[in-house]
Amino acid sequence: MAVPTDRxxxxxxxxxxxxxxxxxxxATLVFFGLVFLYPFVIxxxxxxxxxSDAAANPLSPFPDPLSLAGFERIFAGTNFxxxxxxxxxxxxxxxxxxxxxxxxxxxxxxxxxxxxxxxLFAAVIAVMAxxxxxxxxxxxxxxxxxxxxxxxxxxxxxxLADAAGVFIMKQFFESIPVxxxxxxxxxxxxxFRTFWSVVLPMAKPALITLTILSFQGxxxxxxxxxVSVQDPDLFTLPRGLADLVSGSxxxxxxxxxxxxxxxxATIPVAIxxxxxxxxxxxxxxxxxxxx
Amino acid sequence: MATxxxxxxxxxxxxxxxRRRGGTRGxxxxxxxxxxxxxxxxxxxFLLLPILMALWVSLTDWNGQGSPFTGDVPFVxxxxxxxxxxxxxxxxxxxxxxxxxxxxxVAIVVPAQTVLALGLALVVNNRMLKGKSFFRSAxxxxxxxxxxxxxxxxxxxxANSGAVNALLGFLGIDGPEWFADSRGLLHLLFGxxxxxxxxxxxxxxxxxxxxxxxxxxxxSVAMISIITLVVWTTSGTFMLMFLAGLQNxxxxxxxxxxxxxxxxxxxxxxxxxxxxxxxxxxVLTLGLIGSWQVFDQVYVMxxxxxxxxxxxxxxxxxxxxxxxxxxxxxxxxSFVLFLIIIVLTLIQRRALAERDTDRPRRGWRRRRVxxxx
Numbered sequence: 001m002a003v004p005t006d007r008x009x010x011x012x013x014x015x016x017x018x019x020x021x022x023x024x025x026x027a028t029l030v031f032f033g034l035v036f037l038y039p040f041v042i043x044x045x046x047x048x049x050x051x052s053d054a055a056a057n058p059l060s061p062f063p064d065p066l067s068l069a070g071f072e073r074i075f076a077g078t079n080f081x082x083x084x085x086x087x088x089x090x091x092x093x094x095x096x097x098x099x100x101x102x103x104x105x106x107x108x109x110x111x112x113x114x115x116x117x118x119x120l121f122a123a124v125i126a127v128m129a130x131x132x133x134x135x136x137x138x139x140x141x142x143x144x145x146x147x148x149x150x151x152x153x154x155x156x157x158x159x160l161a162d163a164a165g166v167f168i169m170k171q172f173f174e175s176i177p178v179x180x181x182x183x184x185x186x187x188x189x190x191x192f193r194t195f196w197s198v199v200l201p202m203a204k205p206a207l208i209t210l211t212i213l214s215f216q217g218x219x220x221x222x223x224x225x226x227v228s229v230q231d232p233d234l235f236t237l238p239r240g241l242a243d244l245v246s247g248s249x250x251x252x253x254x255x256x257x258x259x260x261x262x263x264x265a266t267i268p269v270a271i272x273x274x275x276x277x278x279x280x281x282x283x284x285x286x287x288x289x290x291x
Numbered sequence: 292m293a294t295x296x297x298x299x300x301x302x303x304x305x306x307x308x309x310r311r312r313g314g315t316r317g318x319x320x321x322x323x324x325x326x327x328x329x330x331x332x333x334x335x336x337f338l339l340l341p342i343l344m345a346l347w348v349s350l351t352d353w354n355g356q357g358s359p360f361t362g363d364v365p366f367v368x369x370x371x372x373x374x375x376x377x378x379x380x381x382x383x384x385x386x387x388x389x390x391x392x393x394x395x396x397v398a399i400v401v402p403a404q405t406v407l408a409l410g411l412a413l414v415v416n417n418r419m420l421k422g423k424s425f426f427r428s429a430x431x432x433x434x435x436x437x438x439x440x441x442x443x444x445x446x447x448x449x450a451n452s453g454a455v456n457a458l459l460g461f462l463g464i465d466g467p468e469w470f471a472d473s474r475g476l477l478h479l480l481f482g483x484x485x486x487x488x489x490x491x492x493x494x495x496x497x498x499x500x501x502x503x504x505x506x507x508x509x510x511s512v513a514m515i516s517i518i519t520l521v522v523w524t525t526s527g528t529f530m531l532m533f534l535a536g537l538q539n540x541x542x543x544x545x546x547x548x549x550x551x552x553x554x555x556x557x558x559x560x561x562x563x564x565x566x567x568x569x570x571x572x573x574v575l576t577l578g579l580i581g582s583w584q585v586f587d588q589v590y591v592m593x594x595x596x597x598x599x600x601x602x603x604x605x606x607x608x609x610x611x612x613x614x615x616x617x618x619x620x621x622x623x624x625s626f627v628l629f630l631i632i633i634v635l636t637l638i639q640r641r642a643l644a645e646r647d648t649d650r651p652r653r654g655w656r657r658r659r660v661x662x663x664x
Contacts, residue, residue: 133586
């Protein structure tokens with residue numbers, strides 16, 4: 001933003017300056033709004049173009065003529081439906097697993113007094129710092145050794161729990177008052193029973209956050225599928241997309257098709273983003289506390 | 292459970308229900324371990340154990356055939372590591388090139404995304420503007436999309452006849468062939484002032500097997516397109532962090548300084564910026580840590596080409612192992628990268644811990660909730 005440095009000389013001056021500031025503010029917002037959204041507009045527009053139209057007018061969002069050829073070929077000429085099915089399966093299983101296992105562990109670390117809890121939690125924090133990209137070769141080695149390389153098990157099982165999710169759940173459980181569960185325990189409910197019927201229902205916001213994060217994370221997950229499977233029948237959407245781009249299509253650039261496939265892969269996350277936006281925002285702000 | 296109730300009741304006098312002892316304690320011990328068992332098994336089996344296995348493989352010449360844990364696999368000691376640093380050869384040249392590429396990448400991505408994120412946060416935080424939540428979402432949306440899908444879009448944007456070159460065309464600029472252009476940005480700058488070939492002093496000799504001229508290439512044109520993509524996708528997340536930080540700046544303070552006659556720049560420089568310093572530090576270090584991990588975008592957009600100018604250590608380790616079947620070398624590169632990232636992480640955690648030494652809780656907690664309470 002431009003920064004006028006002169007001091008206001010009077011009321012008119014100040015009003016004019018406010019107006020100018022406001023105008024500049026909106027101009028900045030609109031400019032960056034375009035910068036951040038127009039690529040998606042281009043993506044949608046060009047996925048509906050013919051290949052020559054996309055090459056000639058890449059900036060225009062309006063297809064001329066409108067062509068569904070790209071989308072037809074996505075479903076007829078690629079394994080897209082298969083990738084979609086695999087992605088759905090992996091995402092559902094991973095999300096269920098993470099929500100259940102992470103909240104179990106988070107609850108134990110927050111509430112149950114057991115030997116080794118402190119050390120375990122320190123380990124969870126340490127694990128959170130391990131960068132995913134250095135695990136590519138290690139993961140391949142262990143999947144290979146366990147005999148589940150190139151299988152659905154290899155695609156799903158390693159992702160069933162994550163340290164960040166445990167951390168989120170633990171933080172949340174610590175924030176709810178302990179009195180309710182104590183009442184349940186005194187009434188004779190077992191620990192698991194208390195957790196399942198008393199504590200979990202109170203943890204709905206955290207569970208929704210974790211569900212959304214797990215869904216988004218596993219839907220978009222790419223490097224893991226790269227090192228856990230190689231059979232094209234086991235490709236998830238990101239893996240299949242990457243394969244399309246690296247030239248499995250044969251001749252031509254086929255941008256309408258690629259953009260269309262990428263668009264279809266983006267839609268589920270986009271819907272969830274629009275509906276559950278405040279949970280995404282909360283996550284990013286948690287990140288600022290996370291360190 | 293009945294016994295549990297009895298125990299709790301019999302020890303109740305004098306103890307708060309929080310501190311039940313005896314049977315309950317034993318129960319909790321068992322339950323605690325049962326509750327964390329699935330996570331321990333999964334993380335242990337697919338995170339800790341594989342790291343140890345890879346550490347072993349990095350000391351061997353395993354080529355992907357059979358199991359790496361038999362006597363048939365040649366043990367080479369630290370050779371996979373030394374060839375990255377001390378032995379002249381292709382392995383070291385490639386590794387050092389990847390380090391160079393990533394250093395330039397970090398040098399542009401981290402400042403760019405930090406400044407952009409702060410700028411966006413300041414605009415979105417402006418009390419006078421309406422419709423901010425829409426724009427906040429718009430700026431953040433790229434962060435939640437699939438890195439692969441977004442890379443596909445940017446491949447199209449930066450294609451030879453793509454949107455970026457069309458835009459440049461409007462401005463009368465003849466855009467480059469982004470993904471075929473291996474020229475370094477600094478080399479282009481040198482060229483602009485008449486230095487087209489390396490001066491003798493830079494042409495031969497230089498640390499780690501690359502000439503000074505090679506080290507000074509700057510990010511390639513192809514790398515610039517990847518940098519653009521990354522800055523574009525990550526700024527939204529960091530903007531949200533800055534927004535959270537800005538919310539901690541008391542309105543009264545801002546108003547007081549206005550009354551004192553501070554200009555907007557002075558207010559930003561002497562009030563806002565010092566108040567959000569913790570957030571800025573966090574964004575900078577998270578950016579530093581994250582930008583050594585760039586992989587997906589390289590894989591989808593350039594596969595390390597052209598002329599290896601977009602190879603990063605993460606991508607190099609992948610390619611060395613899974614394309615050249617030199618798993619030992621690939622694993623060694625992973626561990627060097629691991630070390631770089633861990634050092635950055637430790638520096639960050641140490642600094643954050645020192646910042647909050649006045650907090651009563653234990654280390655990790657202090658660092659994690661300082662802005663909250």
